[in-house]
Amino acid sequence: MSFAVLAGGIMIAFGALGAGIGNGLLFSHYLDGIARQPEAQGNLFGQSMIGLGLIEAMPVISIAFGILVLFGII
Amino acid sequence: MKQLIAWSSRMILIVSAIYVSTFGLIWFFRPARALASGALLGGLISLYNIFHLALRLRIAGLRARSGLRPAGLHSIIRILTVVFGTLLVYRFRARIDYHSFVLSLLFGYLLLVPVISFYYLRKGSTKSSDEGRDTLGSDSESEVSRNDV
Numbered sequence: 001m002s003f004a005v006l007a008g009g010i011m012i013a014f015g016a017l018g019a020g021i022g023n024g025l026l027f028s029h030y031l032d033g034i035a036r037q038p039e040a041q042g043n044l045f046g047q048s049m050i051g052l053g054l055i056e057a058m059p060v061i062s063i064a065f066g067i068l069v070l071f072g073i074i
Numbered sequence: 075m076k077q078l079i080a081w082s083s084r085m086i087l088i089v090s091a092i093y094v095s096t097f098g099l100i101w102f103f104r105p106a107r108a109l110a111s112g113a114l115l116g117g118l119i120s121l122y123n124i125f126h127l128a129l130r131l132r133i134a135g136l137r138a139r140s141g142l143r144p145a146g147l148h149s150i151i152r153i154l155t156v157v158f159g160t161l162l163v164y165r166f167r168a169r170i171d172y173h174s175f176v177l178s179l180l181f182g183y184l185l186l187v188p189v190i191s192f193y194y195l196r197k198g199s200t201k202s203s204d205e206g207r208d209t210l211g212s213d214s215e216s217e218v219s220r221n222d223v
Contacts, residue, residue: 042075057183067160
């Protein structure tokens with residue numbers, strides 16, 4: 001097994017792992033907040049959207065780079 | 075929340091129309107076709123991803139609010155669109171530049187931050203002028219209480 005395959009696999013796996021944990025924490029707190037105070041949904045939506053967007057940008061980039069490394073383009 | 079969604083989606087659509095037309099013109103006039111097609115593909119995938127994320131988040135919030143079982147965020151769909159784009163880049167390596175593709179995948183996610191922050195800043199400045207009206211309202215209430223006395 002070449003190091004490129006290993007590097008690509010690690011990039012994809014750890015990117016997805018970190019984003020999964022981050023997304024889960026943020027989303028559960030978002031649902032918690034709405035369940036406690038339904039009228040705050042508007043404020044929570046915008047803030048959660050920024051947070052989720054920034055969290056998701058990381059695995060997207062790591063998956064794209066990881067696949068390109070796996071296929072030997074980079 | 076409806077105002078936030080309407081305003082931010084309008085802003086994102088305007089910015090993305092400018093983005094797509096710019097890279098479309100670059101692609102059409104052939105100065106850097108591979109670069110433009112990579113940027114177009116990555117930008118459109120990231121725009122799809124943020125609209126899908128907003129839709130799923132809204133659905134989950136509405137379901138939680140009405141007491142139903144909360145729906146998930148369906149992240150696998152967004153990940154699969156990125157995988158699909160990357161496979162397209164791999165298949166048409168000569169026609170799509172992978173540098174511009176990967177860099178433009180960040181476009182939609184980074185666009186969210188200024189758009190939503192600008193909305194809250196705008197809302198905050200509008201709120202401060204409304205607070206003045208509230209103060210006027212309380213004065214009239216004091217007049218009412220004076221009449222009562």
